[in-house]
Amino acid sequence: MSDLLSSLVTIEKALQRLDRRVLLESLQEGLPAGAVRTSLAAVGLLASPELEALYGWKNGTSTAGIAAVDDIHFFPGFYLLSLEDALANYRAFAADARWPVGWLPLFANGGGDFYVLDLSGPAEGAVRHFRIEESEHPIEFDSLQALSATLGAAFERGVFFVDPSGYLEMDDLVFAGIAAEFNPDIAWWRD
Structure with a gap:
């Protein structure tokens, strides 16, 4: 089993423990x-x-019949796009000057923010956080594997949790520490 698949299985098991049925x-x-x-x-x-x-593991999340996007968060604030939805968003942002050719959105928050996989240029394979209201979109993870390993560790360490209202939440400061631990070469987590 690849490292990425192993991390995805870790995340899935954590979501089961947290009873994220929807x-x-x-x-x-x-x-x-x-x-x-x-x-x-x-x-x-x-x-x-x-x-x-x-996408061999899971083809994203079906949003059909979902009452609240919070119910389908894969990690706090974001859900996994199906390949079809990822490509639809890719096409929709093609004319946006902030969205270079080769940025494939993988995770969405439903409000215009995405985690994108950079498939072009010198940062190929890196994961960036595209924030709709910002002009700069930093690299937060050097690969999809690094993102998944970081998320897996956050789930295992209890940094991601379900609050009393049923929302998947996190301790932001503790998560930043885990992200820095797993991604020591990424400036976003050092600054």
Whole structure:
């Protein structure tokens, strides 16, 4: 099992422990690697082994019939986009000057913020946080694996939790410490 898949399984088990039933029932069956490659090629992007592993594990989250986006958060504030939804958002932002060609959105907050996988240029493979209200979008993780390992550790250490209202929340300061521990070369977590 790849490191990425191992981290995803760790996250899934943590979501089960936290009784995130709506999310778990909304995660869609994975896609064959060939389908991932073909879909990305249709918009001029090349699939990476990490993308094939992610979408082979689960094809994102179905939002059909979901009353509140909070119910499907994969980690606090964000849900995993299906490949179809990721590509629809990619196309929608193509004309935005803040969104370079090659940024594939993977996680969304429902309000215009995304975690994107950079599939072009010198930062290829890095994960950036696109904030709709900001002009700069820093690298927060050097790979999808680094993001998943960080999230897995946060779940295992209890930094992500369900609050009394049923929302998936986190201790931001403790999470920043875990992120710095797992991503020591990323300036975002050092500054």
